[in-house]
Structure formats: C-alpha cells, structure tokens
Amino acid sequence: MAATTAVLQSEWTKVRTVRSTVWTLASAAVLTIVISGLFCLLFRTQWDTIEEGARAQFDATSQSLSGLFLGQLALITFGVLIISSEYSTGMIRASLSAVPQRATFYLSKVAVAAGITFVLGVIVSFISFFIGQAILGGDLDTSISDPGVLRAVFGAGLYMTLMVLFAVGVATMLRSPMVSLGILIPFFFLISGILSAVPGAKDVARYFPDQAGSKIMRATIAPDDPAPYSAWGGLGIMALWVIVALIGGYVLLKKRDA
Numbered sequence: 001m002a003a004t005t006a007v008l009q010s011e012w013t014k015v016r017t018v019r020s021t022v023w024t025l026a027s028a029a030v031l032t033i034v035i036s037g038l039f040c041l042l043f044r045t046q047w048d049t050i051e052e053g054a055r056a057q058f059d060a061t062s063q064s065l066s067g068l069f070l071g072q073l074a075l076i077t078f079g080v081l082i083i084s085s086e087y088s089t090g091m092i093r094a095s096l097s098a099v100p101q102r103a104t105f106y107l108s109k110v111a112v113a114a115g116i117t118f119v120l121g122v123i124v125s126f127i128s129f130f131i132g133q134a135i136l137g138g139d140l141d142t143s144i145s146d147p148g149v150l151r152a153v154f155g156a157g158l159y160m161t162l163m164v165l166f167a168v169g170v171a172t173m174l175r176s177p178m179v180s181l182g183i184l185i186p187f188f189f190l191i192s193g194i195l196s197a198v199p200g201a202k203d204v205a206r207y208f209p210d211q212a213g214s215k216i217m218r219a220t221i222a223p224d225d226p227a228p229y230s231a232w233g234g235l236g237i238m239a240l241w242v243i244v245a246l247i248g249g250y251v252l253l254k255k256r257d258a
Contacts, residue, residue: 015082015112015116025078027071032068037131060136061142062152068217076163079167110246130144159235159238166238169247170183171249172250209237209241
C-alpha cells in the first residue's frame, strides 16, 4: 500500500519536472500580471473620456485583477494537463500500478494541484493589485485596507484554485487533453460570456462557475447588481461546481480501466 506522503511527493515531482505544466503556470502568472497592468494603464489614460455612469461603477480592485480573464486560460490548461497528460502518454498505467489505491492517487493529484495554484494565485493576485494601484494612482487607486479589498485580492487566489480543480475534475472524466480543452475553453471564453448577455439566458448564466466565482474579485458590489448572492456566496456556487466535477472524475477513474 502506497504511503500518502510518498504519493504526494511523486505528484509534486511530476508537476515540477514536466515542462508543459511549469510553462502553463508561468504563463498564467505573467498573463495575469501584465494584462492587468495594461488594462489599468488604458483605464488611467482614458478616464477623462469615460461616461459618468461607468465611472460610478469603477472598481479599482477588480480593474487591477482584470488580467485574470486571460490568465485563467493557462490555469485551465494546467488543470487539464496535470491528469490528462498521463492518459495521452500512457503513463497512467504505471502510475496506477505504483499506486493501486485510486482514491489516494486522485486525491494526491487534487491536493498538489490545489496547493500549487493557491500559493501561486495569492502571490500573483497581490502583485497584480499593487502594480495596478501604482499605475492607476491619484484619485483612482485604493488601499488594501479599504473595505472589501483584501477579501477581493485574496479571493482571486481562491478563484484561481477552484478553476484549476474544476479543470482537473472535467479532464479526469474525459481523459483526453484535446477534448477537455475543446470543451472548457469555449465554455468559459465564449458560451458563458454570450449567455450572460442574453436577456433570456443570463439568469441561468450567472450561476455558471466563472460568473458566480468572479464576484469575489469585486471590492464593492453595485446596489443594482441582479445576482441574488453575495461575493462569498458566488464563490460557494463555484465550489459546488468543483465538488461535482471532482466527484464525477473520481467515480469514473474508479470504474474504468487505465
């Protein structure tokens, strides 16, 4: 019977020694920080031309985390690769032979993915925030001690972690990296955004994991926000999606042959 600590160490070794996973994590960090900074710079230079209504809804904290929209592309890829790459290379047979306890194998992957992403996510979120506020400057910036700001910045790290775990669960069910990415990327970058803008569908779309979870990254919630849940409530909805995906992944991993 494989020791849990040994399995965790093995999974950590796989992540840090495979270039594809290392590069996707590095890409997520760079994209989030750089794009957030560019969006803040654009907003700063265009502030005088922005309509009064848009100014009233401006959230400096959310603006400094806006690069996460593209950064999550790399995070989803990381979540998919951490499990589906074993299927595409055939390594899954060796892994399950070494660790026949599939629950231990699966939970170790989930734990390593969550730990790495959480640490990276929190660091990237704080860096993006402080760089963004330095760029906004003047009367547009905010302080980490202001109401809701620390929750939003820390929540961005939690959002990243949950996004990766959702991708892990889906990829475990589908096994193929191409199929997993072919479903997840259009869903988050196309379908979710389109449906959230369609009057007849937006009431449903606001319960999608990305739409609900991203609310945690706003320091202030507009009084006329139609979502019937709070920032933490939205993150809770996203967590439920993640739990369902991870359970689905485990059930199929346990039932199927390698």
